Amino acid sequence: SAFDYALKIPQITWRRDGAGGAVHSKERKLLNEAHELGRAPFVAEFVGGYSDFKKGGQSAVEFAVNDALSLHPNYINVLGWVGGDALAFIKEQPELFHRALRTMGYRLVPTSIEYPKQARAGSRETIKMTWVNRGVGSVVNAQTPQFRLIDKDGRTVLLPIREAFPSQNWIDNK
Numbered sequence: 001s002a003f004d005y006a007l008k009i010p011q012i013t014w015r016r017d018g019a020g021g022a023v024h025s026k027e028r029k030l031l032n033e034a035h036e037l038g039r040a041p042f043v044a045e046f047v048g049g050y051s052d053f054k055k056g057g058q059s060a061v062e063f064a065v066n067d068a069l070s071l072h073p074n075y076i077n078v079l080g081w082v083g084g085d086a087l088a089f090i091k092e093q094p095e096l097f098h099r100a101l102r103t104m105g106y107r108l109v110p111t112s113i114e115y116p117k118q119a120r121a122g123s124r125e126t127i128k129m130t131w132v133n134r135g136v137g138s139v140v141n142a143q144t145p146q147f148r149l150i151d152k153d154g155r156t157v158l159l160p161i162r163e164a165f166p167s168q169n170w171i172d173n174k
Contacts (some may be wrong), residue, residue, distance in 0.1 A: 006043055007076060012134045031071050041074035041140055049081035050089035061093060065100050074137035089151065107134040115149060116158070125158055131165070 026161050035042065046064060053061045061079075068076050078097070080086030114128040127147060133139070142165060149158035 002119075006041075028071070035072045035138060042073045042075040043118045043139060044068055044071060046076045046079050049085040050093075051085050053079065061089075062096065065096055068099065069103050069136050072136045072138060076100065076104050088116060103136055105135045105137040106139045108132075108139065109134050 007116045009130040031042070049062070050061070064079060065085040079089045081119060108131055110127075110129050110131050116125045117156050129145070144163065144165075148156045
């Protein structure tokens with residue numbers, strides 16, 4: 001399973017008490033503080049199945065997903081205790097399912113990139129970038145993007161200086 005794979009990765013931890021209504025205020029404070037430290041990704045699961053939340057109406061299902069995402073998980077299992085329950089959630093709530101997929105974890109996206117209008121082949125220049133994290137999870141390690149400016153013939157004309165940036169501090173557009 002994804003959990004079996006994830007738990008073999010260094011710095012991944014397990015919290016069996018899950019998310020979506022099962023996290024008490026003291027645990028939420030602990031999770032928020034752990035998230036602020038940014039030393040490990042957070043893996044979560046729902047306590048309660050889709051059919052359980054469905055009994056409370058659409059608002060209860062949305063609450064479960066939103067509450068889970070508020071814990072800043074890098075990975076959440078699908079809402080549902082067993083395969084059939086999870087499949088029902090996916091089929092009956094495709095928009096909510098896909099929003100959770102897009103929102104959990106991290107999604108580093110460049111919103112602007114500035115580069116020199118002219119460059120000589122082999123020259124080193126600075127490229128200025130603005131990035132956001134469109135996910136709720138944190139990036140544990142600083143990222144080092146790699147770019148090349150290529151001319152119309154496919155030749156590399158610019159290799160920017162590679163510099164790590166503190167992406168591990170970027171959380172949900174903050």
